[in-house]
Amino acid sequence: MNHETPSVVVRDLVKQFGNFVAVDHVSFEAHPGEIFGFLGPNGSGKSTTIRMLCGLLRPTAGQALIAGHDVALEPETVRQSIGYMSQKFSLYNDLTVIENIRFFAGMYEVPPAILQERIPWVLDMAGLNGRELALTGTLAGGWKQRLALGCAVLHRPPILFLDEPTSGVDPISRRRFWDLIHQLADEGVTVFVTTHYMDEAEYCDRLIMIHQGKIVASGSPMELKQQAMSGELLLLECEPLGPALDLLRTTPDVWDAAVFGNALHLVVPQAETAIATLRLLLSARGFTVRRIGPIPSSLEDVFVALTSKRGQSAKEEL
Amino acid sequence: MRWHRLAALVRKEVTQIRRDSRSLLIVVAMPVLLMLAFGYGVSFDIKHIPVCVFDREGSQQSQDFLKHFQASEYFNVVKTVNTFPAMIHAIDANECRLALVIPHDYSLKIRTGGPVSVQALLDATDNNTANVSISYSEAIVQAYSQQLQLEWLNRQGQFMTQPTLSVDVRTWFNEDLESVANIVPGVVAIVMAVIGSFLTSLTIAREWERGTMEQLISTPVTSLEVMIGKLVPYFLIGMLDTGLCAGIGVWWFHVPFRGQWSVFLISSALFLMVVLSLGYVISVLAKSQLAASQAALIATFLPAFLLSGFIYPIDQMPTVIQLITHIIPARYFMTITRDVFLKGTSIPLLLDDLIALAVFAVVLTVIATRSFKKKLT
Numbered sequence: 001m002n003h004e005t006p007s008v009v010v011r012d013l014v015k016q017f018g019n020f021v022a023v024d025h026v027s028f029e030a031h032p033g034e035i036f037g038f039l040g041p042n043g044s045g046k047s048t049t050i051r052m053l054c055g056l057l058r059p060t061a062g063q064a065l066i067a068g069h070d071v072a073l074e075p076e077t078v079r080q081s082i083g084y085m086s087q088k089f090s091l092y093n094d095l096t097v098i099e100n101i102r103f104f105a106g107m108y109e110v111p112p113a114i115l116q117e118r119i120p121w122v123l124d125m126a127g128l129n130g131r132e133l134a135l136t137g138t139l140a141g142g143w144k145q146r147l148a149l150g151c152a153v154l155h156r157p158p159i160l161f162l163d164e165p166t167s168g169v170d171p172i173s174r175r176r177f178w179d180l181i182h183q184l185a186d187e188g189v190t191v192f193v194t195t196h197y198m199d200e201a202e203y204c205d206r207l208i209m210i211h212q213g214k215i216v217a218s219g220s221p222m223e224l225k226q227q228a229m230s231g232e233l234l235l236l237e238c239e240p241l242g243p244a245l246d247l248l249r250t251t252p253d254v255w256d257a258a259v260f261g262n263a264l265h266l267v268v269p270q271a272e273t274a275i276a277t278l279r280l281l282l283s284a285r286g287f288t289v290r291r292i293g294p295i296p297s298s299l300e301d302v303f304v305a306l307t308s309k310r311g312q313s314a315k316e317e318l
Numbered sequence: 319m320r321w322h323r324l325a326a327l328v329r330k331e332v333t334q335i336r337r338d339s340r341s342l343l344i345v346v347a348m349p350v351l352l353m354l355a356f357g358y359g360v361s362f363d364i365k366h367i368p369v370c371v372f373d374r375e376g377s378q379q380s381q382d383f384l385k386h387f388q389a390s391e392y393f394n395v396v397k398t399v400n401t402f403p404a405m406i407h408a409i410d411a412n413e414c415r416l417a418l419v420i421p422h423d424y425s426l427k428i429r430t431g432g433p434v435s436v437q438a439l440l441d442a443t444d445n446n447t448a449n450v451s452i453s454y455s456e457a458i459v460q461a462y463s464q465q466l467q468l469e470w471l472n473r474q475g476q477f478m479t480q481p482t483l484s485v486d487v488r489t490w491f492n493e494d495l496e497s498v499a500n501i502v503p504g505v506v507a508i509v510m511a512v513i514g515s516f517l518t519s520l521t522i523a524r525e526w527e528r529g530t531m532e533q534l535i536s537t538p539v540t541s542l543e544v545m546i547g548k549l550v551p552y553f554l555i556g557m558l559d560t561g562l563c564a565g566i567g568v569w570w571f572h573v574p575f576r577g578q579w580s581v582f583l584i585s586s587a588l589f590l591m592v593v594l595s596l597g598y599v600i601s602v603l604a605k606s607q608l609a610a611s612q613a614a615l616i617a618t619f620l621p622a623f624l625l626s627g628f629i630y631p632i633d634q635m636p637t638v639i640q641l642i643t644h645i646i647p648a649r650y651f652m653t654i655t656r657d658v659f660l661k662g663t664s665i666p667l668l669l670d671d672l673i674a675l676a677v678f679a680v681v682l683t684v685i686a687t688r689s690f691k692k693k694l695t
Contacts, residue, residue: 005663056694075692078540084536088529094337095330106326108539151533 005068007032007190008053008158013062015048015213022048022211025062030192030206032158037204038118039303045213046194047070047087050161053192054084062261080108087163087194089144092227093153095139099130100151115154122150127179142173149180159190166200178203179250197225198300209303216306224302231255234273236278237290244287252279254310258304263291264303305314319546320658323539327547331521336553344517349509349559356505360629362497364450370397372405379425382437386462386520387418392454405439415441416451423616431470490659499574502567503655504628509563510586511593511622511648512615514556518597519614521548521692523607535692545687549594556590567659576662582655585668588675589651593618595682602689622648647678 006029015023023045030036038046051057053064055075064071067081086096092102101122105115123129126146131139136147145165148150151159166174178200185191185205195202201207202221209217209224219222238244245264248257253274256267268274282289336343369387373380387393399405405417419437419609421427438455440669442448471477477679492499525531534544564582567573574580597614604610623629624640624649632640643649650671657663 032633051694053694055530056536058693076540079536079538082536084533086529086532087537088532090533092330092530093336093528094334099330099333103330104533104537105324106323106329107534109320109322109538148533257495290619 006030007067008036008192009063009065009293010049010053011063013049014060015052015057015063016060017258021213023052023059026208026210026213027062028208028215028218030190032190033188034187035181035191035193035203035205036205037085037201038192038193038210039196039198039201039299040194041196042209044210046210047163048213049210050084050163050192050194053081054161055079056084079261081157081159083155083157083160085145085148085160085162085165087167089148091144091148094135096135097123097132097139097147098132100147101154102148103274104151105154110155118154122154124146126150127176141169142176145169145173145177146180149177153184158188159192160184161192163194164196165193166195166197173201185193198303199296201299207299209306211303211307217269217302221299224299231267231269231317232274233295234268234271234274234278234292234299235260235268235295236266236292237262238282238292239266239288239290242281247282247287248278251278251281256305259302260301265295265304267305319540319543324550325546326542328358328550331444331548331551332403335555341517341520345555345559345619348513349558349563350566352509352512353502353505353563353570355595356508357498357566357571362500364389364447366394367391367392367416367447367451367454368396368414370399370417372399372403372417372419373403374421374422375424375496379428380420383420383462384418386458387455388459390454392450393458404569409439409441410524412441415444415447416455418455428466435445457458473640476554487586492505499660500627500656502571502573503659504510504626506560506563506567507589507626507648507651507655508619508628508674510556510560510589510651512617513559513620514590514593515553515597515600515614516611517552517555518549518594519601519604519610520607521552522598522601523610524605526605527607532694539692541690541692542687544690545598550597552594553587553590554596557586560586560590573659575659576665577658578662580657581663581665581668584656585651585658585675586670588672588679589647592647592675592681592682595679595686598686602686618648621646622652625649626652628652647675650674650678 008028008030010029013023013026013029014021026045026049028036029115040046048057052059053066055071059072066078069077069081071078080291087109090256091105095103096118097138101119102115105118110118123132126143126149128134128139128143128147128150131143136144139147148164149165152162166177169177174197181191181193182203186309193200195201204221207219207224208215222301236244241262241264246258248254248264248266254268255264256265258265266274266278275292275294278292279289316318335345353476371384371387373384384395388395393416397408399408408414409417412418417439419439421434421436424434424436436459438452440448443477451601454487522531523535564575568575585633596617597610600613604613625643625646627643628648635643653671654668654675657668
């Protein structure tokens with residue numbers, strides 16, 4: 001754990017839309033150089049939280065200090081020290097690459113002399129050298145994302161908020177994008193990333209799992225896996241899949257069962273004994289067991305474990 | 319307010335306008351089209367009213383009388399009929415607006431000095447044309463009647479050198495009584511109202527629709543900077559369009575410009591501030607380009623067209639409507655443009671209208687500044 005002054009402090013942040021509580025008493029701290037992941041399904045409150053931290057939405061209650069400034073009281077000071085990339089691509093499609101860069105440099109008052117150095121840096125980073133004069137609307141998804149990131153960091157903000165930055169981008173571009181994020185974090189930038197790609201969450205230093213507006217778990221990816229999954233994880237391939245799921249969900253020794261691709265993931269108290277009993281049980285009921293064995297848990301399993309009913313008890317053990 | 323940011327905003331807005339062919343079309347073609355459409359299309363002049371003639375006598379005297387109608391530029395004898403039903407048909411078929419029936423004993427009665435009545439049948443579906451036809455034909459008949467009387471008196475050996483009472487008419491400011499002179503300065507106001515509010519009504523709504531607003535408001539730019547950055551380019555365009563319209567009026571339609579350009583420019587600038595701010599507020603509220611542009615047209619074009627005195631003189635309106643016109647900024651600008659163009663009125667006499675316009679400009683600019691919040695909803 002980093003013990004420098006936290007760059008972001010969030011205390012009991014709440015956002016209500018009418019009767020709907022989108023964000024429910026969320027609290028956390030983030031430190032310089034940390035990649036901080038917000039993990040959760042669509043509509044879980046990730047974007048709403050990020051938008052409150054950027055001063056785009058007024059919190060219903062609670063407090064957010066960004067680089068030491070209260071977002072609600074000094075939104076403009078906060079905006080100078082953050083970069084934001086929204087979920088939907090939101091640069092100007094009818095401006096060229098260089099015009100977008102110059103425009104956002106203008107918004108952040110990047111001095112012309114410094115901008116002269118940063119323009120090549122951004123173009124390099126986004127891999128857009130030679131395409132400065134292309135209309136932004138004509139660029140492919142991955143290039144657009146990197147340009148958006150470039151425009152968000154032109155003023156070298158100490159804190160960066162990225163809302164689902166890689167949605168709709170091909171895997172190679174995603175990989176490249178994460179390299180950039182790591183590079184920025186190495187330079188000391190606090191990076192907030194929301195994602196619903198569980199594999200991306202593994203790139204983060206610290207994670208918050210958010211479900212229905214509440215934090216259900218937080219920690220490093222490894223910590224989460226160890227702590228949340230107090231049981232062990234089994235992979236089961238068998239025929240027919242649906243009835244097997246129904247059966248296993250009512251079996252007392254199986255804490256959780258979920259479909260994963262064309263197989264099932266099961267959470268059990270102890271792997272070896274469970275494999276033996278389940279083999280017997282399934283063949284007795286006429287199922288064909290192709291494969292059953294322990295697997296290391298992925299964050300997706302952790303998330304399922306934490307948000308399912310039986311997972312609630314696992315969370316209480318944290 | 320930071321000049322660096324403001325300059326970047328203005329540059330971006332200008333680039334976007336330049337790249338958007340629809341915007342360019344609106345900026346350049348719309349004023350020209352509107353000027354030509356109104357300049358040629360809207361005319362309150364009533365001339366060459368089609369006339370049908372039923373001369374039941376067919377004498378030299380009756381034809382002499384009809385020649386006076388034919389000679390007038392207000393009438394055009396388009397048809398001569400020989401039966402009453404044919405005449406009715408001509409009216410029914412919209413071949414004429416006025417039908418004249420000359421009685422069979424016309425010349426006899428003229429000779430004996432007895433009163434003669436010439437019948438005039440009018441198609442009064444268009445009451446305005448009918449009214450004008452009545453006045454014009456009465457004037458022609460009266461002049462002709464006077465001429466006959468004088469001739470008759472002369473034959474009796476009496477001389478009357480001149481009529482006893484006459485009106486000596488001088489028309490000022492629009493000497494030829496041409497409606498184009500009245501319309502063109504008004505069209506300048508209408509074009510400005512439409513272009514000004516229409517263009518700005520799209521600017522904020524477009525950013526919301528395209529999602530670019532979210533990025534923009536995450537930067538430290540202030541609401542005031544956004545507003546000024548948006549309005550400055552359109553203000554300049556609006557002033558150029560104003561000059562274009564005025565130029566078309568003066569050089570194409572030959573409408574006199576007797577006032578001072580400075581007065582015209584000052585009042586145009588104030589009026590532009592009003593309509594640009596109005597369009598901006600609408601854009602902030604609407605958040606969709608379609609809704610915003612329609613609202614802007616209804617909020618500016620209709621009042622400017624109907625309630626500013628452009629078509630209907632304000633002093634002829636019912637009292638309640640007259641009161642309502644006071645909250646229509648176009649009303650003041652309409653008065654100023656017409657007076658500046660035709661009368662050459664200078665500032666002191668236009669002070670009330672200028673002050674009213676300035677008040678509207680200030681109030682709407684303040685509302686516009688306050689309307690935009692850097693928040694998502």
